[in-house]
Amino acid sequence: MLNSKETLNKAVSQITDELQTHWATNGKRRLGPADVDAFHASLTHIIIDALQAHNSSREQSMASIHKTSGHYSQGRYWSAPYGYKIHIGRSYNGLCELGYIQECKKGVYTDYARLLTRYRATDKLIKMFDAETIDDLHIIFRPRTNAETIRLNILQPDGYKLLVDYQDTHETISMREDMEMINNCLSRSWADLELDDDQLRELKLRMLPDGPDQTSSNNGDGILRLQDRTLYRVFNDTDFSSNGRLYGGWWQSIPKEYRPYILINGKQTIELDYSGLHPNLIYALSGQKLDGDPYEIPQSHRDWSRKKYFRKAIKRAFNAMLNADHELMREPSGVGIKDLNMSWKEVKAAIIERHKPISHQFFTAIGSKLQLIDSKIAIAVLKHFAAMNVAVLPVHDSFIMHSGYENELKDVMREALRKEAGISVPVMLTEKKQMTSHKSDLSEEDELLELLSPQPFTRRLDAFYALR
Missing domain, CATH: 1.10.10 (Arc Repressor Mutant, subunit A)
Structure with missing residues (x-):
């Protein structure tokens, strides 16, 4: 793992020297000492994203980047040490000019569409790293550029949502403190997938923007980022009275049938969720009782x-x-x-x-109020286990954690629901189905080598522990 970090630093230094020479040769000012640290951070971000998106069998495997200057304005939602001039004017454009990355699709920012610029790593960049180093780099080292855990995303007149600033209150400060407690716990654990290389490759193909699932993570590019294991809350109005759900975890972006194969610190997990939570909540809010399957x-x-x-x-x-x-x-x-x-x-x-008793609630956007309730329930569940230094991975109203905590998780979920909404609903366990294996295609000799070799998720866990 340490060798991988050294490889990355060596590559960034080499490309920096090449770009400095390139700019001097072409009459462009070289970067001064005051800008070097920010430039290295920017280069690292772009390189890791490009490598993480790389898939040798698909040219469509591309990373994405904002090229509008407003995105890089210093403030609540931008915490990176570099701005637009460094990240786009120097790093991104420089990598393109030297042939380390290739721009594939220009971004669109109009009244009718919001699409990020897409780019990919070229062979010139890929050849600087071996496969194991690439795995280490894009899983462990990708920097975060938005550290704000309480986000206000407001629908604009043009139909698009925009992150907007707000004045902190006792409530937002308290919510941020809760998120810090939860994220500190999550950061001390490593969540992964119990998949072999072929199964993981198949998952990544399914997640591509043009794949059958079209799922996406934080940046909307459908890339699996196992390093994204901390969370933030998103609210949709200025008084923080709607939504509030938790986002940001990689496990939220994968197809549902892969979730039973999640490991936490190398241990198998279970997933529990509430049965018919929102229908039961809306009936309770309307003073009614729900009968049967909603x-x-x-x-x-x-x-x-x-x-x-x-x-x-x-x-x-x-x-x-x-x-x-x-x-x-x-x-x-x-x-x-x-x-x-x-x-x-x-x-x-x-x-x-x-649903005659609650039919008046349809088409009133009441769902966002229900999401606020289930987000508060999620916070209560996660805080309970964070106090024990035990990681829980939420997917809105379901929770994934080490299978040994199944009974306690059920009790905590029921109590959180009772305190927040005053109701009780069944807590259901997600069944694990057998994932298709590609090992049957191997010869006896290759199968023995496969058994003797460490699984990719085991190697990643060892690499994570080596960094602690």
Whole structure:
């Protein structure tokens, strides 16, 4: 691991010297001593992102970068030691000029679209590192550029959300202190995936922006960043009364079926979540009691063989109707009712009929208030275990942690829900399914070598411990 850090530092120093010579030769001012540290940090950021995005089988594997100067304004949401002139004017443009990275898609910033500039590592950059070093660099060393853990993301008149500044209060300071406690605990643990190299490569392909899942992490580029294991809260109004959910963890960006393979400090985990939390909350807020499965409607019995798929679509539709601030005349993206033999109008009517006691709450954006409640529950659960120095990975209203804590996690989840909302709902355990292995394709000799070689997640854990 230390060799990997030395390799990175050597590469950054080499590229710095090349760029200084390049600028001097082309009549551009060399960087002075006062700018060198910031420049090294900037180069490190871009290089690690480029290497992390690299996938030899896919040219579409690209990193992303902001090229608008406003993004780099010093303030609440920008905490890196470098600004626009260093990061874009010197580091990014310089790496492009020397052929270490290649710009693939220009960014778009108009009234109709917000797309970041996309770039990739060239062979010239990749050849400076071996595969193991690349794995170390992009997992352990990627710097964070936004340390603010309480974020205010407000919908603008043009339909896009924008991070805006705010005046701190006792409430925001207290929330930030809670996040510091939780993140300190998470930082002391290493979360990974119990996957072999082939399975991990398949996951990364699925996560690409043009892949079947189109999931994304903080930067919206669909890249798996195992080093992103600390969290922040996002609110959607100036009085901090809506949303507040926790984001930022890499485990939130992967397809759901991969979550059972998460390891914490090399130990297997379980995932527990609340059954029908938001429907139960909205009924409780309306002074009503929910009976039965909230996502089962009479039409779901049309085809029992597809009942599970039907239920998922109804759940997504139900949540969309709670989150919307006006009636949805068209099916929202991602609901997936096209195979249910029902129109969107029929789905809406069926859900409203099933939930007559709370039908007045649909299309009122009440969902953001429910998210605030489940975020407070999540904070309570995470703080309980952080006080014990035990890491918990939240996915909104579900929690992933070492399997030995299953009973205590259930009790803590039930108590947090009772204190915050005064209700009780079942706590469900996610079942682990067998992941497809590629080892059957190996010869007996290769399979023996595979067994004797350390698994990638074991090697990464050892590298993490070596840094502590």
